[in-house]
Amino acid sequence: MxxxxxxxxxxxxxxxxxxxxxxxxxxxxxxxxxxxxxxxxVSIAIYEAEINVVxxxxxxVCKYEIDDEKIFVRFQDTGPGITDIEQALQPGFSTANxxxxxxxxxxxxxxxxxxxxxxxxxxxxxxxxxxxxxxIYSK
Amino acid sequence: MKVLEILEKIxxxxxxxxxxxxxxDGIYAGDLLSHVMGHAKEKNMFLxxxxxxxxxxxxxxxxxxxxxxxxDVQPTKDMIQKAEEEGIMIITTTKNVVEVIRHIYAE
Numbered sequence: 001m002x003x004x005x006x007x008x009x010x011x012x013x014x015x016x017x018x019x020x021x022x023x024x025x026x027x028x029x030x031x032x033x034x035x036x037x038x039x040x041x042v043s044i045a046i047y048e049a050e051i052n053v054v055x056x057x058x059x060x061v062c063k064y065e066i067d068d069e070k071i072f073v074r075f076q077d078t079g080p081g082i083t084d085i086e087q088a089l090q091p092g093f094s095t096a097n098x099x100x101x102x103x104x105x106x107x108x109x110x111x112x113x114x115x116x117x118x119x120x121x122x123x124x125x126x127x128x129x130x131x132x133x134x135x136i137y138s139k
Numbered sequence: 140m141k142v143l144e145i146l147e148k149i150x151x152x153x154x155x156x157x158x159x160x161x162x163x164d165g166i167y168a169g170d171l172l173s174h175v176m177g178h179a180k181e182k183n184m185f186l187x188x189x190x191x192x193x194x195x196x197x198x199x200x201x202x203x204x205x206x207x208x209x210x211d212v213q214p215t216k217d218m219i220q221k222a223e224e225e226g227i228m229i230i231t232t233t234k235n236v237v238e239v240i241r242h243i244y245a246e
Contacts, residue, residue, distance in 0.1 A: 026199075
């Protein structure tokens with residue numbers, strides 16, 4: 001397939017459009033003939049990461065790279081950052097606001113779902129922003 | 140299981156128009172979308188009271204063919220349109236989640 005790359009801007013608190021990035025990438029992977037279990041894992045990881053940028057950050061970007069071996073996605077936002085990453089990874093821990101909860105978010109399962117769905121998962125954070133790298137191998 | 144086999148049992152109304160019947164395999168009931176993302180299986184019926192565009196997004200990403208909105212929760216026009224684009228059926232019912240499950244599996 002060669003190499004497919006792309007980039008999306010993600011708006012803070014744009015809850016109605018949350019899911020567009022994951023939906024687009026899922027469709028791309030299906031078109032490229034990626035196996036269904038892989039597509040499912042990518043969909044879960046990217047959706048959760050996308051939601052995190054929407055409900056927790058001031059906005060950010062998602063860059064993706066698909067090649068013959070893997071799907072790599074980087075989410076980069078502009079803050080305010082995660083105070084304690086270890087705590088944020090605990091199932092059930094959430095800092096989601098009421099509006100996000102009203103939309104069905106805030107279960108405190110997002111990062112855990114991403115970690116479980118990914119082959120490689122790196123997160124770094126400061127008050128200036130959070131960067132999350134997800135790699136899922138397709139072979 | 141086919142939706143048309145259980146529609147009368149749950150007193151359901153199909154609010155999408157493009158698909159006449161849908162096959163599903165088991166039910167996942169839940170409202171917190173990350174739990175659904177983490178646990179629902181392909182082809183499950185998605186039984187929920189959470190009605191917004193994200194409900195459709197989750198169903199689409201996980202290949203859940205039918206959403207049942209319990210307790211008379213109604214979808215918006217945008218939701219119905221999006222569901223139709225994604226080939227997902229939406230059903231509404233006045234019954235609650237427990238009643239829906241009981242009626243579907245009642246002998």
